[in-house]
């Protein structure tokens with residue numbers, strides 16, 4: 001079993017150098033790992049260095065780097081040669097959400113790595129128990145679900161498939177401390193993992209309220225931003241319930257629970273969005289209308305807000321010991 005005494009010495013591999021792959025590489029480099037970055041498509045290679053460099057520049061502007069950027073970027077080897085993964089203790093698969101493509105990538109990773117290596121997927125929605133059937137050593141396969149930007153969010157979801165040896169998942173959880181994460185460990189592979197399960201419950205209720213004409217999207221967003229948005233990062237769900245007082249909440253539960261949507265069908269508006277090839281602010285076709293300028297402003301605001309909330313949350317560690 002690997003230990004985490006010399007966690008920085010673990011060489012990590014990342015396969016897939018798109019949005020998340022490049023951001024995860026930046027996170028590993030900032031944590032002090034040597035990284036082998038594999039481009040699964042040769043056409044990814046020319047831009048890969050710039051992509052990773054850009055993430056590090058952003059990390060630098062956000063105060064996350066303690067050394068010059070060059071000393072981080074010098075620790076990554078970028079290639080389309082899978083055999084360079086041979087000394088990696090952990091390899092992160094980060095290719096598009098397509099099971100056949102992931103399978104072909106796992107085959108190439110499995111041929112390259114030692115039998116002691118852990119292979120992990122950043123899948124958002126494919127069950128880990130399904131993916132681990134595609135590798136020769138399923139005990140050493142698990143999900144590591146990152147959020148974007150990977151080097152500036154505390155979120156990390158570690159998920160075991162039904163054949164994963166929990167000891168390897170616990171090893172990743174320990175290692176994640178070095179990456180500046182507050183990891184969750186899901187021992188049972190539930191569909192949607194933790195975060196998507198919670199968020200889809202909210203999406204279902206929000207869409208039902210709008211579809212029934214009970215509230216506008218604008219008001220639902222406003223309520224979510226200024227109520228939940230003002231306590232979520234500090235308390236999560238259950239501590240918030242403790243904070244509100246549990247006796248009072250029982251009255252509200254009895255009244256509201258039977259009224260909540262338990263629809264099992266996806267609202268029609270989501271099919272309409274797919275038919276319109278709507279990608280939201282990314283192509284200015286979404287639930288709201290956007291001009292190009294508005295979409296750009298939202299992108300900028302999101303980047304800045306991530307930076308601000310990352311720093312703000314650091315002032316309120318869990319458990320809260322001393323509020324600065």
Ligand SMILES: NC(=O)c1ccc[n+]([C@@H]2O[C@H](COP(=O)([O-])OP(=O)(O)OC[C@H]3O[C@@H](n4cnc5c(N)ncnc54)[C@H](O)[C@@H]3O)[C@@H](O)[C@H]2O)c1
Nearest residue numbers: 016017018019020021040041094095096097122123124148
């Ligand atoms: N974008 C997010 O915010 C986010 C968050 C959590 C998890 N994820 C998951 O991370 C994974 C990667 O997502 P992303 O947003 O980085 O996607 P992306 O489109 O930015 O990058 C995808 C990568 O897949 C590779 N790829 C595309 N076609 C391929 C093929 N035929 N064969 C081999 N490789 C191919 C590309 O070269 C690219 O490196 C997905 O499983 C996604 O669900 C994404």
